[in-house]
Amino acid sequence: MTTALPQPTSGYFLTDGGLETTLVFLRDIELPDFAAFPLLDSDAGRRALTDYFVPYLELAERVDRGFIIDTPTWRANPDWATELGYDAAGLAAVNRRAVAFARDIAASRPGLDVIVDGVIGPRGDGYVVGSTMSAGDAAGYHALQTEAFAEAGADLITAVTMTYAQEAIGIVRAGTASGLPVVVSFTVETDGTLPSGQSLSAAIAEVDEATDGAAAYFMINCAHPTHFDHLIADEAPWLGRLKGIRANASPLSHAELDAAEELDRGDPDDLARHYRSLSDRLPELRVVGGCCGTDHQHVSRMADALS
Secondary structure, eight states, X not given: OOOSSSOOSSSOEXXXXXXXXXXXXXXOOOOGGGOOGGGGGSHHXXXXXXXXXXXXXXXXXHHTOOEEEEOSOTTOSHHHHHHTTOOHHHHHHHHHHHHHHHHHHHHTOTTSOEEEEEEEOOSSXXXXXXXXXXXXXXXXXXXXXXXXXXXXXXXXXXXXXXXXXXXXHHHHHHHHHTTOOEEEEEOXXXXXXXXXXXXXXXXXXXXXXXXXXXXXXXXXXXXXXXXXXXGSSSOOGGGGGXXXXXXXXXXXXXXXXXXOSSOOOOOHHHHHHHXXXXXXXXXXXXXXXXXXXXXXHHHHXXXXXXX
């Protein structure tokens, strides 16, 4: 079964960890340009994705939590897809197949509350800002994905690893125009600021002001809790808009992780303790999962710590 948004009156939904890092470093699956969506085009690829999600679904059942299943489409936007040989029609089709794939997995667990989340990644790298777009340009650029998700019946759209506010504003506008709720997940550097240099609170405020508060909520991903823990130290009103954490396993910086040749899985138990501490200060925490370097063992530790 499904629910509109992972915003129960109390508690949280689980989601997965680092899809791409798990497939590359732990499953020895080659992902050109760190793109997982081409796996949907082969039986072997779909099996690999299914095998990846099964332990998370089993965990959600064990701890009696709903689960947000992300489409493997973080790289499935026009620039990256062109590098991988997809034209616009093929790209729209694979985004729709991603939703259908996630929906099939959800249907395999009829007793579990599962939300199908259409994932949109940044136009650029994800660790650095690079070239920027205006909000209007970003809305047009990302509309292919938002429309495909809506056509295929996704429940939600999440813009993941956003590095600057204007791209996030554009995705919120494109997603709401398609009729789906939109979540924005920003990444931060080791000092807690976005790669653009803007503070997290200012970025959230800018997105809300430009979209009349249209985003369903905000998240942090692709950063270790030690990078942003100091931001969650008071009762500032903006913290009520922060409802999800998907942290990295490693405390290394983005630049250090980008240069690393081996996976840093960090300390799963220590990461879980950070989540416990964060949950005490984020009463609106509704989405719990991981990002780079995390796998189902990390998320299991998080769930146990929060219970």
